Amino acid sequence: MVDTNRNDIxxxxxxxxxxxxxxxxAALGVxxxxxxxxxxxxxxxxxxxxxxxxxxxxxxxxVMGRLERVYFPSARSGVLAASRRPVCLIxxxxxxxxxxxVIVNLVLPELKASAGVIKQGVLxxxxxxxxxxxxxxxxxxxxxxxxxxxxxxTAFTDFVTSVSNGDxxxxxxxxxxxxxxxxxxxHNVFAFIVALVFSxxxxxxxxxxxxxxxxxxxxxxxxxxxxxxxxxGHVVNQSFSRFITGQCIEAVILGTLCxxxxxxxxxxxxxxxxxxxGLTALVPVFGAWLGGIIGVLMIxxxxxxxxxxFVVFLVVLQQLETHLIYxxxxxxxxxxxxIWVFAGVLVGGALFGVVGMFVGVPTLATIxxxxxxxxxxxxxxxxQQARARDDERLLSDSPEGQA
Numbered sequence: 001m002v003d004t005n006r007n008d009i010x011x012x013x014x015x016x017x018x019x020x021x022x023x024x025x026a027a028l029g030v031x032x033x034x035x036x037x038x039x040x041x042x043x044x045x046x047x048x049x050x051x052x053x054x055x056x057x058x059x060x061x062x063v064m065g066r067l068e069r070v071y072f073p074s075a076r077s078g079v080l081a082a083s084r085r086p087v088c089l090i091x092x093x094x095x096x097x098x099x100x101x102v103i104v105n106l107v108l109p110e111l112k113a114s115a116g117v118i119k120q121g122v123l124x125x126x127x128x129x130x131x132x133x134x135x136x137x138x139x140x141x142x143x144x145x146x147x148x149x150x151x152x153x154t155a156f157t158d159f160v161t162s163v164s165n166g167d168x169x170x171x172x173x174x175x176x177x178x179x180x181x182x183x184x185x186x187h188n189v190f191a192f193i194v195a196l197v198f199s200x201x202x203x204x205x206x207x208x209x210x211x212x213x214x215x216x217x218x219x220x221x222x223x224x225x226x227x228x229x230x231x232x233g234h235v236v237n238q239s240f241s242r243f244i245t246g247q248c249i250e251a252v253i254l255g256t257l258c259x260x261x262x263x264x265x266x267x268x269x270x271x272x273x274x275x276x277x278g279l280t281a282l283v284p285v286f287g288a289w290l291g292g293i294i295g296v297l298m299i300x301x302x303x304x305x306x307x308x309x310f311v312v313f314l315v316v317l318q319q320l321e322t323h324l325i326y327x328x329x330x331x332x333x334x335x336x337x338x339i340w341v342f343a344g345v346l347v348g349g350a351l352f353g354v355v356g357m358f359v360g361v362p363t364l365a366t367i368x369x370x371x372x373x374x375x376x377x378x379x380x381x382x383x384q385q386a387r388a389r390d391d392e393r394l395l396s397d398s399p400e401g402q403a
Contacts, residue, residue: 052191052195053197053198053199053202054199054202061203067091085203089204232366240366243333243362250325250330255281258274258277259274260274262313268303269295276291276295277291296310322342334362336361336368345357348361348363
């Protein structure tokens, strides 16, 4: 009894100490919030290229892993075994570059050909709207406020006058903005190069990287949680790999169906728009509409009425894709029902935008798989306990137990 009271006292003291420590850290965070955010920003800037490198390595490994299973898989030593990793890595980059080159060569020439006509159409529409606004000045002023229109016109006139008169203030601000944008682009390019180099190191020695991660788990994670953490990592890897594979297959199917349907109906730019729709369909559920908008603009340069029929065709194709292709291809690949796939895309997009649309479905699949594994273990333990109780009951009812 005394030991129980001592254990309760120790547990209470530990909880109070943890709560006090947490409150102290929270107070420090509030007091030095600016320094904390600055430090977090510096850590994020330093870690971002490495995180991007991990993502690139994961995506490339989806192709490289399949190539490694094809490239003389029975060879365990010699030149073939030693060359498997570098050859498959180079082949993976070549495959991805070839796919990107094919898509660019399909879409870019047609887009360039129609860009001039699109620009003329936009300028024509803008001119018509400006003419209508001049003819209905009172209506525009009452709708938007004359003060706002006058302020915009005054600011624009002052800027043009200052530049034409040699006043460098406006020009300097423009130059500073240009240099700032250029610096940001250079920084992002440098971060991408660092991430690409880091991904190469990860892919060339991925077995040792995984062994190092396993060693860290053994050092810093309690033994009873280490196996669960390894299992969770395996489920996460499977869910994301299957999702990306299914998403690529679904995008190819949708783009092919779009190109075939447009060709059957005699619509222009069938192959280019099909490739564009398939590429943007990599964004779950809603991505194909981005390619559809580009397709509408391209078709409008040839025949506006066909652009209307293309919208109707794309709506029908999207219904087919949403209710039949996507749930059966992507949902089946990650092991989720169609309604869960749709919910994952909506919730992920609402919380984290386009990135959330990508990670919502595999994250939900991971949570569902871990929950089902946990439920299976709980059911097995309860069944074992029920069998143990039945055995005890039988033993107590038997003559030996009564004796």
